Amino acid sequence: MMQFMLLFSRQGKLRLQKWYVPLSDKEKKKITRELVQTVLARKPKMCSFLEWRDLKIVYKRYASLYFCCAIEDQDNELITLEIIHRYVELLDKYFGSVCELDIIFNFEKAYFILDEFLLGGEVQETSKKNVLKAIEQADLLQEVPMGRTK
Template sequence: MFGIMMDWLLSERAISLSWIHFVLLISRQGKVRLTKWYSPYSQKERTKVIRELSGVILTRGPKLCNFVEWRGFKVVYKRYASLYFCMCIDQDDNELEILEIIQHYVVILDRYFGSVCELDLIFNFHKAYFILDELLIAGELQESSKRTVTRLTTAQDSLVETAKEQANSISNIIAQATK
């Protein structure tokens, strides 16, 4: 009985480990604004994937569905303003749930930046990655609470500010000591 239970747990874990294979944010001009890879791809493969998917997604009409079958996977995407948010999943995964995750990510970005735009992601890419890392770990949704993610992001901002202030005060002390 224990062996059957353990086999079931391992098979469930193996399935869920490769839930989201990668996340791409692509502008309407085909510029990549964010990539996060949860499955192993070489740099050459990553470049090829980005080029292929950019061509497929950017040329699709706005009235077509937001799911594309690609290389035995499903790519779920949603366009917000000038950005396409794309996530690659297995064929049998729930694409509507992935659309919800994309929406969740965009709402949190919007809350953090106050009406997020492409420039926010260009100049504050580290924040976009931090928020994504709070949402997804190893391709799985980890935090569904927008309030929690916003609170953690704000806490990280205050830690960074504190570290900058300490670094500035240490620099001032060193500068005064060397005069």
């Protein structure tokens, strides 16, 4: 099971965080600071997997953003890389070539897409088409003016 997912920039600015285990704010900040420093210090040609505490860290850089996930020791790193890639594909489909600014200015939509795709640290829906359809339907609900019924 995925413990958490962090998105951060090359400058170390946190852009998105999703925690699937209960931790105190202090512990979350400590983990975030530690992992951002660790990942940013690694060279581009180094492996995208590392062991950290009792977890495995899987990360991937897309443009100026790092997508970083912590998984349990028995979980598969390659599947986690695919999960990261699938999330990026979903963001790309929705935003049309997603960039850091899309995440900054539409963070609630980025969280919504993540929640449609992952639930409790596990993949909820594998079909990109179904996830995008659910997002489109939610967008349509938001566009309906208040007080009007069919």
